[in-house]
Amino acid sequence: MLTDRQGNTLSGASAEALDLYSRAVVAFNLYRGDPVTLLNQAIKAAPDFAMARILRAYLFALATEPEAAQAARDDVAAVKAYRLNEREASHVAALDQLLAGEWSAAALTLDRHNMRYPHDLVALQVGHLADFYRANARDLRDRIARVLPKWPADIPGYSIVLGFYAFGLEETGAYAQAEATGRDALDREPLDCWAHHAVAHVMEMQGRAEDGIGWMIAREPHWSGDDNFFQVHNWWHRALCHLDLGQTEAALALYDGPIRQGTSAMALDMVDASALLWRLQLTGQDVGNRWHELARAWDSHADGRLYPFNDWHAVMAYLGAGRGDQVERLLATLRSGETSREASVWAKQIGLPLVEGFQAFWQGDYGTTVERLHPARFIANAFGGSHAQRDIIDWTLTEAALRGGYRDLAEGLAHERLAAKPHSPVNRAFLNRASALGDRPRQVA
Template sequence: MPTDRQGNALPGATAEAAELYARALEAFNLYRGDPVALLAQALEAAPDFSMARLFRAYLYALSTEPEATAAARADLVAAKASRLSEQEASHVVALEHLLAGEWSAAGCALDRHNMRYPHDLLALQAGHLADFYRANARDLRDRIARVLPKWSPDLPGYPIVLGMYAFGLEESGAYARAEETGRQALAMQQLDCWAHHAVAHVMEMQGRAEDGIGWMIAREPHWSGDDNFFQVHNWWHLALCRLDLGQDKEALALYDGPIRQGTSTMALDMVDASALLWRLQLTGQDVGTRWQELATAWDLHADGRLYPFNDWHAVMAYLGAGRNDQVERLLAALKADDAGREASAWARQIGLPLVEGFTAFWREDYEKAVERLHPVRFIANAFGGSHAQRDIIDWTLTEAALRGGYRDVAEGLAHERLAAKPHSPINRTFLRRANALGIPQRQVA
């Protein structure tokens, strides 16, 4: 029976289909090329190749896009109609949880799968991404730690596993080990975008903006190709470094250039675009009509149900574009989502106060913005994104306190930010502005 490059059996595959599957997995590992097209070719060569169908279902499900989620369900139904191996049936359990909006149940199912099949690289990466989408820093790290001793440099895919471990270490605060591990992964596979971005995250979290710019520029040929699915996110990281140094115009140029010039409609890319444009607006940049284009792109994805992290970012664009009807639609959807799914709890408990807080900020109701955003930032790590992505909550909260004249809150938040990044020009500016508010100060009700 054919196997993948890590030795996992591939029932129903021909030699040709197995090779196409291997190429698709490598494309997924490196976020380069088109794994969906390769899997379609594999299924054409071997229609009974269920693992190829399950792989494609993961790709669709992990996109967090409504239309793709429907395609994932169709692939899962087709796969379940076949006679499945125990390993394939284990994938089905995880996918069913994922498509039901039960991200933690999916992550736990993949925990058990990964421990039983430690060389199943597809399952490791799918589980790692599920951990990211539910912002589970511990499992981002420990999912890989549990299996890493069973891997060795001579096993294909080993650098990919190291790259995932680097990101898990970074999100867990082990910055030195994360950077060392990420660099080790890249020494073996220089095209690993995930490892590259793990090191970029370390530099962002440590406030090493100059190092971050140098890191991104030096390695740009390895992560910025047109076939690179992850390039926009890495450009976003470069823009964050520019912003932290007060180089707002350079960050805006990155938005107009590689981040948004292709007007991507992928949710991942639009999240980055919304988050950068919002930050630019906070720094006082005139972003003109850029919000309108982005808001229109969000219409394809923002349903208020599938993944609230995306809906929150869509609201940023709708606010910027003046599309209040869409803001109200998503507010209503987030309030009404009581389906009992984990994603529904995220919508009500986290997505709703974030959208209310950002909406209040945009409408200059700074008291309400502070009241909504201060408590939700402590639980926002339960519903998605990285520490770097969620920092926009604290940034907006601090700006609301400053604009609302709440000196005690603004000063405390500025000190908090400076403790983490003492050399950040933005954070030092926050403290100067807080001190300039003087006394008397306003109190939050």
């Protein structure tokens, strides 16, 4: 029987389909090229090729977009009619849970899968992404730590596994080890966007904005190509470095250029666009009518049910564009949704207070902003994104405390931010503004 590059057997494959599938897996690993087209071709060449359809279902499911989720369900329904080996059947079980909105159940299924099949690179990457989407820093690290000793350096994909591990180390605060591991991965495979991204995160979390800009510029040829799925997110990371240095014009130029010039309709790209425009707005930068295009792009994705992390970012765009009706639509869905699925629990317990807090901020109701965002910041790491992405909550809360005259809170938050990034002009400005509020601080209700 035919096997993949790591030695896992593949049901229903042909030699031609295997070559196409192998290229799709590499494209997935590197976030470079078009894995879906390659998988379409593999399925056409071998209609009963289970892993080709399983990988395509994963790609659609991980897009966190309603239409793509339905395409994933169609693939899962089809593959259940195939003759599957135990490894492939385990994948289908994880997909069922993922598509039911049970992210942690799917991740736990993949935990067990990864320990039984440690060289299943597709499962490792999907599990890693499931950990990211549910913001489980420990499993981002330990999913890889459990299997890495079983990966000799000569097995294809070893460098990719190192890149995953680098990001898990960064999200758990092991910054020096994360950077060293990420650089090791890149020495082995310079095109590994996830490893590059892990090192960029280290520099962001350590407040090394100048290093971050230098890192992005020096390695730009490796991650900025038009066929690179990760390019927008990496441009976003560079924009964060400019913002940390107070260089708002440079950040806005990146938004107008590589981040949004293509008006991408992918949810992941739109999350970055919303998050950058919101930060720019917080700094006082006039973003003009940019919100309107972005809000229109969100219309086909923000349903209040599939993935609340996306809905929250859609709300930023709707607020900026003055589309209060869409904000109220999402609020109604978040408030009324059932709570039997994990994604629904995220929506009600985390997405709802974040949306309410950001809406209150936009409306100038800083007291309500503080009431909603102060407690939400401690639970928001349960439903998606990285520490760098979720920092927008603390930034908005700090700005609300300043604008609302809550000096004690504003000073405390500014000191907290400066402890992490003592050289950040943005954080220093927070403290200076808090100190200027006077000797009669307003108390939070």
